[in-house]
Amino acid sequence: MKRNIKTNIEHYGEDYQRFLGAIAPPIFEASNFAFSSYEELEEHHKGKIDKFVYTRGGNPTIKLLEDKIAMLEKGEECRAFSSGMGAITSSILSLVKSGDHIICLRGIYGPTYNFIYNYLKRFDISSTFVDGRNPMDIKSAIKPNTKLIYLESPNTFLFEVFDLRAIANIAKENGIYTVIDNTWATPYFQNPIDFGIDIVVHSASKYLGGHSDVVAGVVVTNKRLIESINKNLHLLGGIIGPFEAWLILRGLRSLPARMELHQSNAIKIAEFLSEHPRVIKVNYPGLKTNPYYQLAISQMRGFSGLMSFEIEGGERELKRFINSLKIFTIAVSWGGYESLVIPGKHVFKDRVDVIDPSTNLIRISVGLEDADDLITDLDNALKIAFS
Ligand SMILES: Cc1ncc(COP(=O)(O)O)c(C=O)c1O
Numbered sequence: 001m002k003r004n005i006k007t008n009i010e011h012y013g014e015d016y017q018r019f020l021g022a023i024a025p026p027i028f029e030a031s032n033f034a035f036s037s038y039e040e041l042e043e044h045h046k047g048k049i050d051k052f053v054y055t056r057g058g059n060p061t062i063k064l065l066e067d068k069i070a071m072l073e074k075g076e077e078c079r080a081f082s083s084g085m086g087a088i089t090s091s092i093l094s095l096v097k098s099g100d101h102i103i104c105l106r107g108i109y110g111p112t113y114n115f116i117y118n119y120l121k122r123f124d125i126s127s128t129f130v131d132g133r134n135p136m137d138i139k140s141a142i143k144p145n146t147k148l149i150y151l152e153s154p155n156t157f158l159f160e161v162f163d164l165r166a167i168a169n170i171a172k173e174n175g176i177y178t179v180i181d182n183t184w185a186t187p188y189f190q191n192p193i194d195f196g197i198d199i200v201v202h203s204a205s206k207y208l209g210g211h212s213d214v215v216a217g218v219v220v221t222n223k224r225l226i227e228s229i230n231k232n233l234h235l236l237g238g239i240i241g242p243f244e245a246w247l248i249l250r251g252l253r254s255l256p257a258r259m260e261l262h263q264s265n266a267i268k269i270a271e272f273l274s275e276h277p278r279v280i281k282v283n284y285p286g287l288k289t290n291p292y293y294q295l296a297i298s299q300m301r302g303f304s305g306l307m308s309f310e311i312e313g314g315e316r317e318l319k320r321f322i323n324s325l326k327i328f329t330i331a332v333s334w335g336g337y338e339s340l341v342i343p344g345k346h347v348f349k350d351r352v353d354v355i356d357p358s359t360n361l362i363r364i365s366v367g368l369e370d371a372d373d374l375i376t377d378l379d380n381a382l383k384i385a386f387s
Pocket of ligand 1: 202
């Protein structure tokens with residue numbers, strides 16, 4: 001029977017009787033798993049039976065999470081990592097070798113940029129950063145040694161949206177792999193594998209966990225590509241802990257309800273900000289007036305709660321605005337139940353190619369509080385900033 005994603009999130013992969021009827025899956029806080037006999041050990045070594053052996057290779061709590069995420073992202077397999085960066089770096093390393101070239105969108109998450117642009121140089125892996133809003137930018141950057149195109153759509157500061165179908169087609173025509181960071185949209189709102197993207201990565205520390213109490217990452221792809229990602233997981237060791245996997249499983253139960261509320265709150269706030277006389281620009285693809293709106297609705301089913309906006313004035317107004325907020329808390333990260341704020345220049349440090357440090361760009365993560373309370377908070381802080 002075909003089921004809606006909301007039903008699948010709750011029930012897929014669950015088998016209560018496997019765990020003595022427990023409705024919430026147990027946390028298998030075990031490093032290793034016993035063989036019942038010498039013969040079973042031998043069968044396992046010959047690859048004749050599959051069983052849990054050592055948690056770095058697999059664990060029942062982690063496996064339940066991986067099965068659910070693979071289903072949600074419409075991929076064949078998932079592996080969970082101890083952080084989003086663990087998932088991202090292991091995926092990239094599984095695809096490239098010395099002498100290869102990577103094409104990457106310019107506005108990606110800072111540490112991913114650092115890994116691709118700086119860290120990989122020591123292995124003689126080069127990269128070209130492109131705007132990419134016109135997919136032809138990507139096509140023109142292809143070299144004979146290009147192995148991978150790395151994407152984020154929307155990206156998480158300027159909220160530009162990229163044509164995933166066109167980019168996946170260009171990649172396939174040229175025998176190049178594609179990896180996308182789908183953290184902003186979550187699998188509830190976007191499934192890049194539907195458009196031909198090869199690998200989807202997430203920082204599960206954001207909406208998948210949803211409660212700002214866990215750092216984790218996931219990778220979803222097909223059976224062939226997961227094998228080399230698995231090898232990296234074994235060698236580099238960035239496995240998620242069983243308790244963290246359980247926290248993400250617990251967070252996932254409310255993903256649809258949370259995402260709907262993040263979305264409706266964020267749309268109200270984006271509309272309020274876009275009409276405010278002190279706000280120069282709002283970057284949120286869920287606004288019907290946003291230049292990316294039409295492309296966004298052609299590849300996403302909805303919009304999450306992270307956005308940015310630019311205010312008039314200078315450093316004085318920026319400081320006064322941020323310090324006057326009472327509900328929005330100054331903190332990095334996003335995707336939790338609580339509303340957060342961070343100035344752009346603190347996220348994109350030294351990235352003048354992405355944002356001009358003199359602009360008063362502010363990023364907010366809209367949480368699950370009451371939308372009117374959040375709007376009053378922003379309105380009051382804007383009044384104080386410009387008084
Ligand atoms: C878009 C994006 N991708 C990846 C990451 C990295 O995830 P983690 O912090 O779980 O390593 C982050 C973290 O902020 C992020 O914002």
